[in-house]
Amino acid sequence: MTCDYIKLANGGVQRLQPYSPGKPIEELERELGIRDIIKLASNENPLGPSHKALEAAKRALEQVHLYPDGAGFSLKAALAEKLGVNSNQVTLGNGSNDILELVARAYLQPGEETVYAEYAFAIYPLVTVACSAKPVMVPAHLYGHDLAAMADAINQNTRIVFLANPNNPTGTWFNDVALDRFLERVPEDVLVVLDEAYFEYVEESHYPDGLRRLARYPNLIVTRTFSKIHGLAGLRVGYAVSHPDVADILNRVRQPFNVNIPALAAAEAALDDVDHLENSRCENTAGLGQLVEGLNQLGLEHIPSVANFITVDCAGEALPVYEALLREGVIVRPLGGYGLPNHLRVTVGTARENERFLNALAKVMKAGAR
Ligand SMILES: Cc1ncc(COP(=O)(O)O)c(C=O)c1O
CATH class of the missing domain: 3.40.640.10 (Type I PLP-dependent aspartate aminotransferase-like (Major domain))
Structure with missing residues (x-):
């Protein structure tokens, strides 16, 4: 190749790191061949649309x-x-x-x-x-x-x-x-x-x-x-x-x-659809409470949140915890790219999804994935 197409780009774009989104469910299915995956990685509404x-x-x-x-x-x-x-x-x-x-x-x-x-x-x-x-x-x-x-x-x-x-x-x-x-x-x-x-x-x-x-x-x-x-x-x-x-x-x-x-x-x-909005807000508040309580029980600190996600301090490197959670079929978001290598961000899911996440987290933490 004679031409360097990276150098040809405008200076700002050359220095860019692409945005790293939450892992899609299909990708994890392909990679690990597992089913019944839950994604709590991109702050979407677990109740779906109106x-x-x-x-x-x-x-x-x-x-x-x-x-x-x-x-x-x-x-x-x-x-x-x-x-x-x-x-x-x-x-x-x-x-x-x-x-x-x-x-x-x-x-x-x-x-x-x-x-x-x-x-x-x-x-x-x-x-x-x-x-x-x-x-x-x-x-x-x-x-x-x-x-x-x-x-x-x-x-x-x-x-x-x-x-x-x-x-x-x-x-x-x-x-x-x-x-x-x-x-x-x-x-x-x-x-x-x-x-x-x-x-x-x-x-x-x-x-x-x-x-x-x-x-x-x-x-x-x-x-x-x-x-x-x-x-x-x-x-x-x-x-x-x-x-x-x-x-x-x-x-x-x-x-x-x-x-x-x-x-x-x-x-x-x-x-x-005001009802859908109200319902989503109430479910989220309850789900946030469920996650906070579960994290407290596991003895893990979190950053207090008012949104539809919560950021957990894994008290050590979070990437192995993230990877172990993937093997349990739970996708969350590692935050190393944000300068928070010990934290994972978890979207508030349905009550069942939150419970599944908390159980998986308890399992991987007990197995020493930190
Ligand atoms: C703070 C914040 N702003 C903006 C966005 C962009 O969302 P969208 O482009 O889907 O409206 C997001 C998405 O995660 C966000 O967290």
């Missing part, structure tokens, strides 16, 4: 010879009404990941900086580096965002700050007072992406709603998704709510048909 969403997606399949409505008019209108914002503030994405990338692509120039927290969602540095910009990581405080230190890290090169509330993979959160104190300190020409992918799961009374702050802080971009509590991860729909001018810019860089026809229909139907 039946209303599923029916809407099935009906929409009849239309897939046509391009989708590129403007997503109907879903945007439904979101605007539900969220108490205007349609021109909404940007639709192929998952909220798509939105995170759009923001980076639209606003970052090579050499500019983004600020994000240690142990924060891996996509923030990834989309930054892909634009040949510089991700500035701010050390965490008790595994969560140190908002004061993050405000201190903003300088004249900073274009974007990424905040995850709650954060993945730690499940940590910050309250309304802390958020407002932070936003007051951010210059207007620095965008703040407030990633609320797990918003609907949180039951804390001082948990802030980013949308209620948009009028006061025009540099705020709130992102949410249909992948988590709505159970539509496989269809890929997320959205941002922002100042209309920011939405205008994001819509300029967005692919014209970035959300497909079944996804648009399912998301709109899911918005209406």
Whole structure:
């Protein structure tokens, strides 16, 4: 080969490490030849999607010879009404990941900086580096965002700050007072992406709603998704709510048909299914309690979580525990890539799945897999 196609790529992309997703069930089936596998690795809703969403997606399949409505008019209108914002503030994405990338692509120039927290969602540095910009990581405080230190890290090169509330993979959160104190300190020409992918799961009374702050802080971009509590991860729909001018810019860089026809229909139907949402939230709260109790019984520490997953300290190297769990047919997520080599992240499953995970964990820990 005469040409080096790695070196030919733009500088930022050459330095990228691809995002490492949770192991798919089919892959483990192929590798170990085992059946009856449970996946608690990607923070999906174990109850599945709303039946209303599923029916809407099935009906929409009849239309897939046509391009989708590129403007997503109907879903945007439904979101605007539900969220108490205007349609021109909404940007639709192929998952909220798509939105995170759009923001980076639209606003970052090579050499500019983004600020994000240690142990924060891996996509923030990834989309930054892909634009040949510089991700500035701010050390965490008790595994969560140190908002004061993050405000201190903003300088004249900073274009974007990424905040995850709650954060993945730690499940940590910050309250309304802390958020407002932070936003007051951010210059207007620095965008703040407030990633609320797990918003609907949180039951804390001082948990802030980013949308209620948009009028006061025009540099705020709130992102949410249909992948988590709505159970539509496989269809890929997320959205941002922002100042209309920011939405205008994001819509300029967005692919014209970035959300497909079944996804648009399912998301709109899911918005209406309040019972499914409530049920999912209640099941999650119960499941989180079940996991905490089980981990306590095993004498294992965890990071307190308000989301649909929990991060466990294996009190030693977690990778052997992860691998032993795979052999038990349980897929969780090792966090070495996040600088947490002793931790595993476990998605809250159904009561039976949680029990199966806890039993498998007890077995592998007893066998000395740590
Ligand atoms: C904090 C956070 N933000 C965004 C996403 C992206 O989700 P999606 O692209 O499915 O909307 C995830 C997915 O795990 C996440 O944990």
